[in-house]
Amino acid sequence: MNIVILAAGMGKRMRSALPKVLHSLAGKPLLAHVIDTARTLSPTRLVVVVGHGAEKVREAVGAPDVQFAVQDKQLGTGHAVQQALPLLDTAVPTLVLYGDVPLTRASTLKRLIDAAGAGRYGVLTVNVADPAGYGRIVRDAAGKVKKIVEQKDASEEERRIAEINTGIVITPTRTLETWLASLKNDNAQGEFYLTDVVERAIQSGVEVVTAQPDAEWETLGVNSKIQLAELERVHQRNVAYALLDAGVTLMDPARIDVRGSLECGTDVSIDVNCVFEGHVKIGDNVTIGPNCVLRDAVIGAGTRVDAYTHIEGATAGANVVLGPYARLRPGATLGDEAHVGNFVEVKNAVLGHGSKANHLTYIGDSDIGARVNVGAGTITCNYDGANKHRTVIGDDVFVGSDTQLVAPVRIGRGVTIAAGTTVWKDVGDGELVLNEKTQVSRTGYVRPVKQKKS
Ligand code: UD1
Ligand code: CA
Secondary structure (H helix, E strand, C coil): CEEEEEECCCCHHHCCCCCHHHCEECCEEHHHHHHHHHHCCCCCEEEEEEECEHHHHHHHHCCCCCEEEECCCCCCHHHHHHHHHHHCCCCCCEEEEECCCCCCCHHHHHHHHHHHCCCCEEEEEEECCCCCCCCEEEECCCCCEEEEECHHHCCHHHHCCCEEEEEEEEECCCCHHHHHHCCCCCCCCCCCCHHHHHHHHHHCCCCEEEECCCCHHHHCCCCCHHHHHHHHHHHHHHHHHHHHHCCCEECCCCCEEEEEEEEECCCCEECCCEEEEEEEEECCCCEECCCCEEEEEEECCCCEECCCCEEEEEEECCCCEECCCEEECCCCEECCCCEEEEEEEEECCEECCCCEEEEEEEEECEEECCCCEECCCCEEECECCCCECCEEECCCCEECCCCEEECCEEECCCCEECCCCEECCCECCCCEECCCCCCCCCCCCCCCCCCCCC
Protein backbone atom coordinates (compact mmCIF):
# COMPACT_ATOMS: atom_id res chain seq x y z
CA MET A 1 0.00 0.00 0.00
CA ASN A 2 1.09 3.59 -0.72
CA ILE A 3 0.30 6.27 1.83
CA VAL A 4 -0.05 9.92 0.80
CA ILE A 5 -0.28 12.55 3.52
CA LEU A 6 -1.66 15.94 2.47
CA ALA A 7 0.20 18.73 4.23
CA ALA A 8 0.44 21.63 1.79
CA GLY A 9 -2.16 23.92 3.36
CA MET A 10 -1.18 27.13 5.12
CA GLY A 11 -3.49 27.00 8.09
CA LYS A 12 -4.34 30.68 8.07
CA ARG A 13 -6.60 30.36 11.11
CA MET A 14 -3.67 29.26 13.30
CA ARG A 15 -2.41 32.87 13.02
CA SER A 16 1.18 31.69 13.14
CA ALA A 17 4.32 31.82 11.01
CA LEU A 18 4.81 28.10 11.61
CA PRO A 19 3.23 25.79 8.99
CA LYS A 20 0.08 24.31 10.49
CA VAL A 21 1.22 20.68 10.40
CA LEU A 22 4.30 21.57 12.49
CA HIS A 23 2.32 22.77 15.49
CA SER A 24 2.84 20.43 18.42
CA LEU A 25 0.43 18.02 19.99
CA ALA A 26 1.88 16.21 23.01
CA GLY A 27 5.29 17.71 22.23
CA LYS A 28 5.40 16.37 18.66
CA PRO A 29 4.40 18.01 15.34
CA LEU A 30 0.89 17.12 14.14
CA LEU A 31 2.40 15.70 10.95
CA ALA A 32 4.81 13.50 12.93
CA HIS A 33 1.81 11.85 14.63
CA VAL A 34 0.33 11.04 11.22
CA ILE A 35 3.67 9.75 9.87
CA ASP A 36 4.15 7.54 12.96
CA THR A 37 0.68 6.06 12.55
CA ALA A 38 1.33 5.54 8.82
CA ARG A 39 4.56 3.67 9.62
CA THR A 40 2.70 1.14 11.77
CA LEU A 41 0.89 0.11 8.54
CA SER A 42 4.23 -0.65 6.82
CA PRO A 43 3.52 1.24 3.57
CA THR A 44 5.59 0.46 0.46
CA ARG A 45 5.74 4.20 -0.29
CA LEU A 46 5.17 7.05 2.15
CA VAL A 47 4.71 10.43 0.46
CA VAL A 48 4.05 13.78 2.12
CA VAL A 49 2.62 16.52 -0.11
CA VAL A 50 4.13 19.83 1.00
CA GLY A 51 3.51 23.40 -0.11
CA HIS A 52 3.34 26.18 2.46
CA GLY A 53 6.56 26.19 4.46
CA ALA A 54 7.77 23.17 2.48
CA GLU A 55 11.40 23.56 3.60
CA LYS A 56 10.51 23.79 7.28
CA VAL A 57 8.26 20.75 6.97
CA ARG A 58 10.98 18.71 5.24
CA GLU A 59 13.49 19.66 7.92
CA ALA A 60 11.13 18.77 10.74
CA VAL A 61 9.94 15.35 9.58
CA GLY A 62 12.48 14.30 6.92
CA ALA A 63 13.51 10.64 7.18
CA PRO A 64 14.84 7.99 4.79
CA ASP A 65 11.42 6.35 4.46
CA VAL A 66 9.57 9.62 3.73
CA GLN A 67 9.36 11.11 0.23
CA PHE A 68 8.12 14.61 -0.48
CA ALA A 69 6.00 15.88 -3.36
CA VAL A 70 5.64 19.62 -3.78
CA GLN A 71 2.32 21.31 -4.48
CA ASP A 72 3.28 24.90 -5.27
CA LYS A 73 -0.26 26.21 -5.45
CA GLN A 74 -3.02 24.77 -3.27
CA LEU A 75 -5.55 24.05 -6.01
CA GLY A 76 -7.48 21.48 -4.03
CA THR A 77 -7.19 18.05 -2.43
CA GLY A 78 -7.47 16.25 -5.79
CA HIS A 79 -4.66 18.38 -7.21
CA ALA A 80 -2.59 17.67 -4.07
CA VAL A 81 -2.84 13.90 -4.52
CA GLN A 82 -1.97 14.34 -8.22
CA GLN A 83 1.44 15.77 -7.22
CA ALA A 84 2.25 12.54 -5.38
CA LEU A 85 1.32 10.22 -8.27
CA PRO A 86 4.80 9.91 -9.85
CA LEU A 87 6.15 8.61 -6.52
CA LEU A 88 3.52 5.88 -6.09
CA ASP A 89 3.57 2.16 -6.84
CA THR A 90 0.58 1.67 -9.18
CA ALA A 91 0.29 -2.04 -8.35
CA VAL A 92 -0.99 -1.42 -4.79
CA PRO A 93 -3.78 0.78 -3.37
CA THR A 94 -3.16 4.29 -2.03
CA LEU A 95 -4.36 5.49 1.36
CA VAL A 96 -4.80 9.27 1.68
CA LEU A 97 -4.31 10.85 5.12
CA TYR A 98 -4.22 14.46 6.33
CA GLY A 99 -1.24 16.04 8.05
CA ASP A 100 -3.56 18.04 10.30
CA VAL A 101 -5.63 15.05 11.53
CA PRO A 102 -3.26 13.63 14.17
CA LEU A 103 -5.20 11.12 16.25
CA THR A 104 -6.56 8.52 13.83
CA ARG A 105 -5.90 5.06 15.22
CA ALA A 106 -4.16 2.44 13.09
CA SER A 107 -7.00 0.00 13.91
CA THR A 108 -9.49 2.36 12.26
CA LEU A 109 -7.32 2.70 9.16
CA LYS A 110 -6.98 -1.10 9.00
CA ARG A 111 -10.76 -1.41 9.06
CA LEU A 112 -10.99 0.93 6.05
CA ILE A 113 -8.15 -0.89 4.26
CA ASP A 114 -9.82 -4.27 4.85
CA ALA A 115 -13.22 -2.97 3.66
CA ALA A 116 -11.70 -1.73 0.41
CA GLY A 117 -9.51 -4.73 -0.29
CA ALA A 118 -7.43 -4.58 -3.50
CA GLY A 119 -10.00 -3.20 -5.96
CA ARG A 120 -12.61 -1.08 -4.15
CA TYR A 121 -12.65 2.62 -3.28
CA GLY A 122 -13.03 3.18 0.46
CA VAL A 123 -14.11 6.31 2.35
CA LEU A 124 -13.83 6.76 6.11
CA THR A 125 -17.09 8.40 7.14
CA VAL A 126 -18.67 9.36 10.43
CA ASN A 127 -22.11 10.48 11.58
CA VAL A 128 -21.92 13.77 13.45
CA ALA A 129 -24.40 15.95 15.31
CA ASP A 130 -23.24 19.07 13.47
CA PRO A 131 -22.09 18.29 9.91
CA ALA A 132 -21.64 21.98 8.93
CA GLY A 133 -18.52 22.59 6.87
CA TYR A 134 -17.88 18.98 5.91
CA GLY A 135 -18.43 17.10 2.67
CA ARG A 136 -21.65 15.01 2.89
CA ILE A 137 -21.98 11.38 1.85
CA VAL A 138 -24.88 11.08 -0.59
CA ARG A 139 -26.34 7.56 -0.87
CA ASP A 140 -28.96 6.09 -3.22
CA ALA A 141 -32.20 4.37 -2.16
CA ALA A 142 -30.31 1.10 -1.74
CA GLY A 143 -27.84 2.80 0.60
CA LYS A 144 -24.94 2.78 -1.86
CA VAL A 145 -22.63 5.80 -1.96
CA LYS A 146 -23.43 7.95 -4.99
CA LYS A 147 -21.17 10.94 -4.44
CA ILE A 148 -19.67 13.32 -1.92
CA VAL A 149 -20.90 16.87 -1.99
CA GLU A 150 -19.02 19.74 -0.34
CA GLN A 151 -20.90 22.01 2.07
CA LYS A 152 -20.59 24.98 -0.27
CA ASP A 153 -21.97 23.03 -3.23
CA ALA A 154 -24.69 21.17 -1.34
CA SER A 155 -28.46 21.65 -1.65
CA GLU A 156 -30.65 22.32 1.39
CA GLU A 157 -31.59 18.67 1.50
CA GLU A 158 -27.99 17.44 1.16
CA ARG A 159 -26.92 19.72 4.00
CA ARG A 160 -29.23 17.79 6.31
CA ILE A 161 -27.16 14.60 5.81
CA ALA A 162 -25.34 13.75 9.03
CA GLU A 163 -22.85 11.33 7.50
CA ILE A 164 -19.70 13.26 6.58
CA ASN A 165 -16.49 12.63 4.67
CA THR A 166 -13.54 12.53 7.07
CA GLY A 167 -11.28 13.06 4.05
CA ILE A 168 -9.46 9.78 4.63
CA VAL A 169 -9.86 7.51 1.60
CA ILE A 170 -8.23 4.49 0.02
CA THR A 171 -8.20 4.05 -3.73
CA PRO A 172 -6.84 1.71 -6.40
CA THR A 173 -3.76 3.48 -7.79
CA ARG A 174 -3.60 2.34 -11.43
CA THR A 175 -6.87 4.09 -12.34
CA LEU A 176 -6.27 7.08 -10.06
CA GLU A 177 -4.19 8.98 -12.61
CA THR A 178 -7.04 9.02 -15.16
CA TRP A 179 -9.60 9.89 -12.51
CA LEU A 180 -7.57 12.82 -11.16
CA ALA A 181 -6.77 14.09 -14.67
CA SER A 182 -10.51 14.28 -15.41
CA LEU A 183 -11.35 16.44 -12.36
CA LYS A 184 -12.88 19.86 -13.00
CA ASN A 185 -12.77 22.89 -10.72
CA ASP A 186 -16.20 24.26 -11.72
CA ASN A 187 -17.41 24.30 -8.13
CA ALA A 188 -18.10 26.83 -5.40
CA GLN A 189 -14.44 26.95 -4.29
CA GLY A 190 -12.84 26.68 -7.74
CA GLU A 191 -10.78 23.70 -6.51
CA PHE A 192 -9.96 20.24 -7.84
CA TYR A 193 -11.80 18.14 -5.26
CA LEU A 194 -10.50 14.69 -4.36
CA THR A 195 -14.07 13.97 -3.31
CA ASP A 196 -15.19 14.03 -6.96
CA VAL A 197 -13.13 10.89 -7.59
CA VAL A 198 -15.99 8.92 -5.99
CA GLU A 199 -18.19 9.56 -9.05
CA ARG A 200 -15.32 8.67 -11.41
CA ALA A 201 -14.81 5.39 -9.57
CA ILE A 202 -18.51 4.50 -9.82
CA GLN A 203 -18.51 5.34 -13.56
CA SER A 204 -15.53 2.98 -14.02
CA GLY A 205 -17.47 0.21 -12.28
CA VAL A 206 -15.40 0.36 -9.10
CA GLU A 207 -17.43 -0.28 -5.95
CA VAL A 208 -17.33 2.45 -3.26
CA VAL A 209 -17.44 1.24 0.34
CA THR A 210 -17.28 3.03 3.68
CA ALA A 211 -15.89 2.32 7.14
CA GLN A 212 -16.31 4.16 10.44
CA PRO A 213 -13.87 4.97 13.25
CA ASP A 214 -14.47 3.88 16.86
CA ALA A 215 -14.48 7.47 18.05
CA GLU A 216 -15.24 10.78 16.37
CA TRP A 217 -12.09 12.48 17.72
CA GLU A 218 -9.99 10.16 15.53
CA THR A 219 -11.14 12.13 12.50
CA LEU A 220 -10.93 15.65 13.90
CA GLY A 221 -8.56 18.04 12.19
CA VAL A 222 -6.76 21.12 13.47
CA ASN A 223 -7.59 24.44 11.86
CA SER A 224 -7.23 26.76 14.85
CA LYS A 225 -5.48 27.01 18.21
CA ILE A 226 -8.80 26.20 19.87
CA GLN A 227 -9.09 22.91 17.97
CA LEU A 228 -5.42 22.17 18.72
CA ALA A 229 -6.00 22.70 22.43
CA GLU A 230 -9.13 20.54 22.34
CA LEU A 231 -7.33 17.66 20.61
CA GLU A 232 -4.43 17.96 23.04
CA ARG A 233 -6.91 17.37 25.89
CA VAL A 234 -8.46 14.42 24.05
CA HIS A 235 -5.01 12.90 23.60
CA GLN A 236 -3.95 13.55 27.21
CA ARG A 237 -7.18 12.00 28.51
CA ASN A 238 -6.51 8.92 26.36
CA VAL A 239 -2.95 8.66 27.72
CA ALA A 240 -4.14 9.13 31.32
CA TYR A 241 -6.82 6.46 30.97
CA ALA A 242 -4.30 4.05 29.47
CA LEU A 243 -2.07 4.63 32.53
CA LEU A 244 -5.02 4.04 34.89
CA ASP A 245 -5.84 0.87 32.94
CA ALA A 246 -2.26 -0.28 33.45
CA GLY A 247 -2.66 0.17 37.22
CA VAL A 248 -1.02 3.55 37.76
CA THR A 249 -2.65 5.75 40.40
CA LEU A 250 -3.31 9.27 39.12
CA MET A 251 -4.62 11.72 41.71
CA ASP A 252 -6.42 13.46 38.85
CA PRO A 253 -6.36 12.07 35.30
CA ALA A 254 -7.23 15.55 34.03
CA ARG A 255 -4.05 16.99 35.51
CA ILE A 256 -1.19 15.04 33.94
CA ASP A 257 0.59 15.75 30.66
CA VAL A 258 2.67 13.17 28.86
CA ARG A 259 4.66 14.49 25.91
CA GLY A 260 6.51 11.38 24.90
CA SER A 261 6.53 7.94 26.46
CA LEU A 262 5.94 7.13 30.11
CA GLU A 263 6.59 3.59 31.28
CA CYS A 264 5.49 2.73 34.82
CA GLY A 265 6.01 -0.31 37.03
CA THR A 266 3.39 -1.57 39.46
CA ASP A 267 1.91 0.59 42.22
CA VAL A 268 3.21 3.87 40.90
CA SER A 269 1.38 6.93 42.18
CA ILE A 270 1.44 10.32 40.47
CA ASP A 271 0.06 13.47 42.08
CA VAL A 272 -1.43 16.40 40.17
CA ASN A 273 0.19 18.70 37.58
CA CYS A 274 3.15 16.54 36.64
CA VAL A 275 4.64 16.80 33.13
CA PHE A 276 6.53 13.94 31.51
CA GLU A 277 8.60 14.56 28.39
CA GLY A 278 10.81 12.42 26.16
CA HIS A 279 11.25 8.89 27.48
CA VAL A 280 10.57 8.42 31.15
CA LYS A 281 10.79 5.06 32.90
CA ILE A 282 9.52 4.66 36.45
CA GLY A 283 10.05 1.56 38.61
CA ASP A 284 7.67 -0.21 41.00
CA ASN A 285 6.29 1.60 44.06
CA VAL A 286 7.48 5.03 43.01
CA THR A 287 5.59 8.04 44.33
CA ILE A 288 5.69 11.32 42.44
CA GLY A 289 4.50 14.43 44.24
CA PRO A 290 2.64 17.35 42.69
CA ASN A 291 4.11 19.76 40.12
CA CYS A 292 7.11 17.68 39.06
CA VAL A 293 8.67 17.79 35.59
CA LEU A 294 10.48 14.65 34.38
CA ARG A 295 12.21 14.61 31.00
CA ASP A 296 14.25 11.64 29.73
CA ALA A 297 14.61 10.09 33.16
CA VAL A 298 14.89 6.66 34.76
CA ILE A 299 13.59 6.35 38.33
CA GLY A 300 14.32 3.20 40.36
CA ALA A 301 11.85 1.18 42.44
CA GLY A 302 10.61 2.61 45.73
CA THR A 303 11.95 6.08 45.03
CA ARG A 304 10.04 9.11 46.26
CA VAL A 305 9.99 12.25 44.15
CA ASP A 306 8.55 15.07 46.22
CA ALA A 307 6.78 18.19 45.00
CA TYR A 308 8.29 20.62 42.50
CA THR A 309 11.21 18.41 41.56
CA HIS A 310 12.68 18.82 38.06
CA ILE A 311 14.56 15.94 36.46
CA GLU A 312 16.16 15.98 33.03
CA GLY A 313 18.48 13.42 31.46
CA ALA A 314 19.10 11.79 34.84
CA THR A 315 18.94 8.40 36.54
CA ALA A 316 17.94 7.70 40.12
CA GLY A 317 18.42 4.27 41.72
CA ALA A 318 16.09 2.44 44.11
CA ASN A 319 14.67 3.98 47.30
CA VAL A 320 16.06 7.40 46.53
CA VAL A 321 14.43 10.47 48.09
CA LEU A 322 14.22 13.56 45.90
CA GLY A 323 12.92 17.01 46.67
CA PRO A 324 10.82 18.87 47.38
CA TYR A 325 12.39 21.37 44.95
CA ALA A 326 15.29 19.19 43.83
CA ARG A 327 16.82 19.64 40.39
CA LEU A 328 18.60 16.85 38.53
CA ARG A 329 20.22 17.98 35.29
CA PRO A 330 21.71 15.91 32.45
CA GLY A 331 24.23 13.34 33.57
CA ALA A 332 23.08 13.18 37.19
CA THR A 333 23.27 9.58 38.41
CA LEU A 334 22.09 8.77 41.92
CA GLY A 335 22.87 5.47 43.60
CA ASP A 336 20.32 3.52 45.64
CA GLU A 337 19.11 5.23 48.81
CA ALA A 338 20.65 8.59 47.91
CA HIS A 339 18.88 11.73 49.13
CA VAL A 340 18.78 15.00 47.20
CA GLY A 341 16.75 17.61 49.02
CA ASN A 342 15.41 21.11 48.60
CA PHE A 343 17.23 23.56 46.33
CA VAL A 344 19.95 21.06 45.50
CA GLU A 345 21.14 20.98 41.89
CA VAL A 346 23.06 17.99 40.56
CA LYS A 347 24.60 18.05 37.07
CA ASN A 348 26.88 15.55 35.32
CA ALA A 349 27.70 13.92 38.63
CA VAL A 350 27.49 10.58 40.39
CA LEU A 351 26.19 10.42 43.94
CA GLY A 352 26.97 7.01 45.45
CA HIS A 353 24.87 4.58 47.48
CA GLY A 354 23.23 6.22 50.48
CA SER A 355 24.92 9.59 50.00
CA LYS A 356 22.95 12.67 50.98
CA ALA A 357 22.83 16.30 49.89
CA ASN A 358 19.76 17.60 51.59
CA HIS A 359 19.88 21.38 51.40
CA LEU A 360 20.91 24.28 49.17
CA THR A 361 23.80 22.74 47.28
CA TYR A 362 25.36 22.65 43.81
CA ILE A 363 27.04 19.42 42.75
CA GLY A 364 28.44 19.63 39.21
CA ASP A 365 30.99 17.46 37.35
CA SER A 366 31.62 15.31 40.40
CA ASP A 367 32.15 11.69 41.44
CA ILE A 368 30.92 11.22 44.95
CA GLY A 369 31.29 7.85 46.68
CA ALA A 370 28.97 6.01 49.07
CA ARG A 371 27.62 7.24 52.42
CA VAL A 372 28.90 10.78 51.88
CA ASN A 373 27.13 13.54 53.77
CA VAL A 374 27.15 16.80 51.85
CA GLY A 375 26.28 19.65 54.20
CA ALA A 376 23.99 22.57 53.46
CA GLY A 377 25.34 25.25 51.17
CA THR A 378 28.12 23.14 49.65
CA ILE A 379 29.28 24.29 46.22
CA THR A 380 31.50 22.48 43.74
CA CYS A 381 33.31 25.30 41.96
CA ASN A 382 33.56 23.38 38.70
CA TYR A 383 34.07 26.23 36.24
CA ASP A 384 37.14 28.45 35.96
CA GLY A 385 35.61 30.74 33.39
CA ALA A 386 36.85 28.64 30.49
CA ASN A 387 36.85 24.96 31.41
CA LYS A 388 34.92 22.55 33.63
CA HIS A 389 36.82 20.45 36.15
CA ARG A 390 35.87 17.43 38.27
CA THR A 391 35.54 17.04 41.98
CA VAL A 392 36.19 13.53 43.29
CA ILE A 393 35.05 12.57 46.79
CA GLY A 394 35.74 9.15 48.37
CA ASP A 395 33.37 7.01 50.46
CA ASP A 396 32.28 8.06 53.96
CA VAL A 397 33.36 11.68 53.62
CA PHE A 398 31.66 14.30 55.77
CA VAL A 399 31.42 17.64 54.01
CA GLY A 400 30.66 20.41 56.51
CA SER A 401 28.13 23.09 55.68
CA ASP A 402 29.12 26.02 53.48
CA THR A 403 32.09 24.26 51.89
CA GLN A 404 33.54 25.26 48.54
CA LEU A 405 35.33 22.56 46.57
CA VAL A 406 37.50 24.25 43.96
CA ALA A 407 37.90 21.74 41.12
CA PRO A 408 39.93 19.92 40.04
CA VAL A 409 40.20 18.49 43.53
CA ARG A 410 40.26 14.99 45.09
CA ILE A 411 39.07 14.20 48.59
CA GLY A 412 40.19 10.83 50.01
CA ARG A 413 37.99 8.33 51.84
CA GLY A 414 36.68 9.11 55.30
CA VAL A 415 37.81 12.75 55.17
CA THR A 416 36.10 15.30 57.41
CA ILE A 417 35.76 18.81 56.00
CA ALA A 418 35.04 21.44 58.61
CA ALA A 419 32.18 23.86 58.06
CA GLY A 420 33.04 26.91 55.99
CA THR A 421 36.14 25.41 54.37
CA THR A 422 37.41 26.33 50.93
CA VAL A 423 39.19 23.22 49.62
CA TRP A 424 41.53 23.83 46.67
CA LYS A 425 44.18 21.17 47.31
CA ASP A 426 43.74 17.38 47.36
CA VAL A 427 43.10 15.79 50.75
CA GLY A 428 44.43 12.35 51.79
CA ASP A 429 42.34 9.51 53.24
CA GLY A 430 41.04 10.00 56.77
CA GLU A 431 42.27 13.58 57.18
CA LEU A 432 40.48 16.52 58.75
CA VAL A 433 40.59 19.60 56.57
CA LEU A 434 39.85 23.16 57.59
CA ASN A 435 40.93 26.72 56.82
CA GLU A 436 42.52 28.48 59.72
CA LYS A 437 40.52 31.51 60.65
CA THR A 438 40.14 33.34 63.86
CA GLN A 439 36.93 34.28 65.52
CA VAL A 440 37.09 37.68 67.10
CA SER A 441 34.64 39.04 69.71
CA ARG A 442 34.59 42.56 71.02
CA THR A 443 32.57 44.19 73.70
CA GLY A 444 31.20 47.70 73.59
CA TYR A 445 30.12 47.67 69.94
CA VAL A 446 27.24 50.02 69.19
CA ARG A 447 25.07 49.18 66.22
CA PRO A 448 24.08 52.14 64.02
CA VAL A 449 20.51 53.25 64.47
CA LYS A 450 18.18 54.81 61.90
CA GLN A 451 17.39 58.45 62.48
CA LYS A 452 13.64 58.89 62.92
CA LYS A 453 12.25 61.40 60.38
CA SER A 454 10.74 64.34 62.16
C1 UD1 B 1 -11.99 18.27 2.91
C2 UD1 B 1 -12.96 17.44 2.08
C3 UD1 B 1 -14.30 17.35 2.81
C4 UD1 B 1 -14.10 16.74 4.17
C5 UD1 B 1 -13.05 17.56 4.97
C6 UD1 B 1 -12.72 16.85 6.23
C7 UD1 B 1 -12.37 17.88 -0.25
C8 UD1 B 1 -12.73 18.64 -1.47
N1 UD1 B 1 -13.13 18.11 0.82
O1 UD1 B 1 -12.53 19.58 2.99
O2 UD1 B 1 -15.19 16.55 2.06
O3 UD1 B 1 -15.32 16.71 4.86
O4 UD1 B 1 -11.83 17.68 4.20
O5 UD1 B 1 -11.92 17.67 7.03
O6 UD1 B 1 -11.46 17.09 -0.27
N2 UD1 B 1 -4.63 20.35 1.18
C9 UD1 B 1 -3.52 20.36 0.39
N3 UD1 B 1 -3.56 20.97 -0.82
C10 UD1 B 1 -4.67 21.58 -1.29
C11 UD1 B 1 -5.82 21.58 -0.48
C12 UD1 B 1 -5.78 20.95 0.74
O7 UD1 B 1 -2.48 19.82 0.77
O8 UD1 B 1 -4.62 22.11 -2.41
C13 UD1 B 1 -4.60 19.71 2.48
C14 UD1 B 1 -4.79 20.70 3.60
O9 UD1 B 1 -3.53 21.16 4.07
C15 UD1 B 1 -5.50 19.90 4.65
C16 UD1 B 1 -6.30 18.88 3.84
O10 UD1 B 1 -5.69 18.83 2.56
O11 UD1 B 1 -4.60 19.18 5.47
C17 UD1 B 1 -7.76 19.23 3.75
O12 UD1 B 1 -7.89 20.46 3.08
P1 UD1 B 1 -9.02 21.48 3.42
O13 UD1 B 1 -8.92 22.63 2.52
O14 UD1 B 1 -9.02 21.73 4.88
O15 UD1 B 1 -10.31 20.64 3.01
P2 UD1 B 1 -11.76 20.90 3.49
O16 UD1 B 1 -12.31 22.04 2.73
O17 UD1 B 1 -11.83 20.95 4.95
CA1 CA C 1 -10.24 21.03 6.77
